[in-house]
Amino acid sequence: MDNFKKTWINLLLAVACFLPLFGQGDFNLPQKKSDKIKFKLVGNLIVIPVELNGVELSFILDSGVSKPILFNITNTDSLQIKNVEKIFLRGLGEGGQPVEALKSRKNFFKLGNALNINQDIYVVFDNSINFTSRLGVNVHGIIGYDIFKSFVVEINYISKYIKLHEPELYTYKSCRKCETFDLSLYNNKPYIEAEVEVDKGSIPVKLLIDTGSSDALWLFEDHDIGLKPFENRYFDDFIGKGLSGNVYGKRSKVKSFKLKSFELDNVNVAFPDSSSISTARLIKNRNGSMSGELLKRFNLIFDYKRAKLVLKKNGNFKASFYYNRSGIILEQTGSRIVKEKEDRGLTGYGNRGGEGTQIDLNTYYRFALKPFYSIVELRPNSAAASVGLKVGDIVVSVNGKQSHNLKLQQIMEYFKNDVGKLIRLKIDRDGELLSFQFRLEDVFNQKKLPK
Structure with missing residues (x-):
């Protein structure tokens, strides 16, 4: 058999070996146990480099989304989107109106050495959804669950990298200064139990872990259990931007925020208007979100397959919480x-006829x-x-x-x-x-x- 035929047979065998791995639409690390990817931390958000159908883009790693969304396709003329169907997405924002989008199937997605050859993605063409202008860096989309479900995901906010581990090959290290929490997953999003002290006494709360929000803490007002801003100790403000528009609400402080042995005082909190979070309130027993300004104070290990989250304090832990004092x-x-x-x-220089140096x-x-x-x-x-x-x-x-x-x-x-x-x-x-x-x-x- 000549070398040409041998080469093609070897290639076909290699492809055949990987086909079972990619058949379920999951990410995989071919022939690797783990992979480290550097990220940019922009306004408390994790911006990671990705490759979509051969085009290099930037996405926010957002644990609060169950579907990857592409919302900025400007200057990406070479990006090919195929196998599409029209759908509607609904998210946070005034009025909660649905946003028209295209669902595209069987896309090639690459993050570091992690590959997915059968990735669904949702494409939004409404320019008002583009978050690039609010961050000041080019961002093309958001992705969350598809990464977290496939790997044990380690996030190091100090060194600014994520590390992806094959779950079956991952071994936990002994860590006396860590705390381990049970995760509950609902609609492919992670929730954690915590405690807040707003006025008098601690209140147990169930919070979405949201790496895609730059705030510290969002709480949904519930006067029956004491979740409300201090009287005359809050101000009305713009607090974020969602798929369905801007989000407004009240900003205040909580006296303390506790995650088992970890406790932080005088933490920033936002109470979003109920009209902006109608979809979020549908989640039973959800009281709010824990987001980037809090999360960056820890190094984290997300393990969806074992329903675990490991937190360890980092150098940001004692940093003060500041508000925008300008308005x-x-x-x-x-x-x-x-x-x-x-x-x-x-x-240049020179002598001008005895008149001195010029x-x-x-x-x-x-x-x-x-x-x-x-x-x-x-x-x-x-x-x-x-x-x-x-x-x-x-x-x-x-x-x-x-x-x-x-x-x-x-x-x-x-x-x-x-x-x-x-x-x-x-x-x-x-x-x-x-x-x-x-x-x-x-x-x-x-x-x-x-x-």
Whole structure:
């Protein structure tokens, strides 16, 4: 038999060996026990590199979604989506209206060395669903359950990597500083039991573990069991964006949050409006969500097959919880051409006919396409609103730094600074350059929470 025939027979045998592995639409690690993938942590969200049908994309790893959703297909002309049918998805947001989408079957999905050759994905074409503008980095979709069901998933928030382990080959290490929790799965989403102290006494709560939300804690108001904001110790705010629109509610604090021996004090909490969470309230006994601002304080091991979650405190554990004290929510609303100064220094020298030495210091300018950030939400009666800032204003500079040289999350960090910190903004309003300044204020109007 010649070499050509031998090569083809070997290839066919290799494919035949892997066919049983990929037959159920699960992810697999061919000939590997585990795989490590680096991620970016953007606004407390895990952004992972993926390959969909041969095209490199970025997805949020979201334990709160049961279906992978593709919502940003701009500049991905080479992406082929096939085997489609029209469906409707429903998520969080005002009104809870369903969103039209396409369900696509038999897609090739690659995460690190993990492969799935039979992946369903849901494609949403509504531009308002695109979360890229709110994060300031290009994100094309979200995926959760399909990863978590296939592997033991280790998340290291400090070193910024996830590690995927084949469940049958994974062995737990002894860990005296860890806590292990029972997971309950409902609609392919993980839930955990915790305790919160809002006013008086601890209240047991059942929480969705949601790596796809940047907040710390969401609680659903239930006055019968004591889940409600402190009276006069909260403020109304925009608290998130879901598939069905924006989510608004009240922001406050809980006195303590407990996960067995782990306890955190003075934790940020949001109480979303009931109209925005009608679908979430359908889950029996669910009291809210535990999300990125809390989760990043631990290193985690998700094990869906054994219904277990392991938590270990990391270096973020004792970090304080901060609120946006400005009242401004920014969005990357596009790009524009910016004229930038480029100093090339000494470009030449010489002797000018006995008149001395001539030195040429030339300044050049270059034009570059840079992002710009606009105010898209402005909390009424906030520090920023009180000085005349408006929705639609474009932020040109923050405390003397040009905004186009900053990432969106860097600008937002300015607004979480200490009470009394001076914020100076240059604003482009309909082509007119305006200056504003204000001081960050206590969002609870200088009133302390009950002890």
